[in-house]
Amino acid sequence: MELLYTREHEWIKIDGTTGVIGLTEYAVRQLGDITFVELPEVGREVRQFQILSSIESVKAASDIYAPLSGRVTTVNEALDTHPEIINEDAEGNGWLAGIEISEPAGKKALMIREEYDEYLRGLP
């Protein structure tokens, strides 16, 4: 099990060839109360750092990017009716989607927790 982060504040929990994707607590704090989550379509092929889906909060609508390339295998349907789960547990029950990873080499472009924390400290 491996947990990696993007500069756009997504996390991916990797188990073998599958990964579960979500938004970091930092991102969710910036967004404020989440009001709507657009879940990606199961079966869709996504490219690393391309748009996976989008999310709306009381402040803004934002895109969510795929941390790695792959095929969407599962989505967190509970978010459809209860987007607040993301506010309550962004890095756990607030996961967004699971993917079958097609290009694990993309991991090189992601950060481990310590690197992500360091990156956050550098943000304004």
Added chain:
Amino acid sequence: MELIFEKSVAGRRGVSLPDADLPRTTELPENLLRRKAAPLPELSELDLVRHFTNLSRRNFSIDTNFYPLGSCTMKYNPRILEDVAGLFAGFHPMIAQLPGGESYTQGTLGVIHELGALLCEITGMDEVTAQPLAGAHGEMTGIMIIAAWHRARGNKKRFVIVPDSSHGTNPASASMMGYEIVTIPTAPYGDMDLDLFKKAMNSEVAAVMMTCPNTLGLFNPHVREICAIAHAHDALMYYDGANLNAIMGKARPGDMGFDIIHLNLHKTFATPHGGGGPGSGPVAVKKGLIPFLPAPRLTKSSDGNYALEPHNPLSIGRMAGFYGNFGILARAYAYIIMLGREGLIRVSEQAVVNANYLKSSLKDYYDLPYDLPCMHECVFSAARQLQQGVHALDIAKFLIDRGFHPPTIYFPLIVKEAIMIEPTETESKSTLDAFIAVMKEAAELAAKHPEALLQSPEKMPVARLDETRAAREIKVCCPLL
């Protein structure tokens, strides 16, 4: 306040209509006939007048309060423009569309054509279409024109570049038309990072969309270079005219190198807006793009007659019925004529002076992430107030209680706890000073008694609304009685 349906009393009428003396028709198909009466409110004329008058008194508008909503240019709408628009109220919009109908509508067509000529002069472009009904509609029209131009040249293009400070409608419009969006981060000088832009630029880029000055109220010093780089890759430069109020008569997008621009008549040219319209988003283009403009094109012949040109094979087609929102076009035309060249220059100067006055008056009280001379608007951050638990939203709510419409908040997205203020040229120094005093009061309260801000507003017809719940539990239908 009761809904109009709740005030309904069975049988009450505003007007009494005589009984129909014609037989009831039975020719309509059964499935189109109404089985029970429509649930309309039943009120007397006086009930109705009181209902809407009372509603209007709860309205917060440019007619009642200072309205410094950033990137929206909420300037005063001179009342004489209403009279001017009213002069055309009797014309039926279909007339010009009928065969030979142009000869009966030379005056209205003339207004549209002459307005187009003035907008060309202001923007440095060659021709205008007045069809688009709002800014975002203009953007969509613009991107369709860009796509048609590339297709006609046999270009294969995939991408549209936008800065991360752009209006959300820019990437949305380009994306709707099938382009992939490339977003360029903002550099410390407050505009699209030139080096990153150069790296992102390639032969598959269809267009670069820029707002100049941008949503931070800053003018991009590299704009000519950006245009040159884009053109070298056979990409077109798109100018989002939302912030044109800052540069009228001072600089022209066409001279900077832009190929296509949409204008927001309802912002820059003083026509009413807010509350959903009607807007008007004419699109102006350089010569090479004229064949792709929406049909029908409005032309002026050598004998001075206006005509609607039949469909041009390269045109992207019709973008709106009739001629766009004509009432808005007539108001904008009158506004430009009334102010003239010198007047428009003074508009821009005063708008910029007012914004800089606000910026320098408040910079000790709020963080200013990009502390540079601004154009028509400036963007503060409530990051300092956030340390006391006060968000930009709380400050906005407090301003309502003090009689000011809040500025734009949480936009542009690149500024944390953004407060984006655009005073426009139509406000007096005393109004600006009153606003500054309340903003200072909010900053002082945030530092000493943050809890006082969290309950605002308290003096309005409705107190603090639960915006999160309103967005999560959407109920937009009122159950009819």
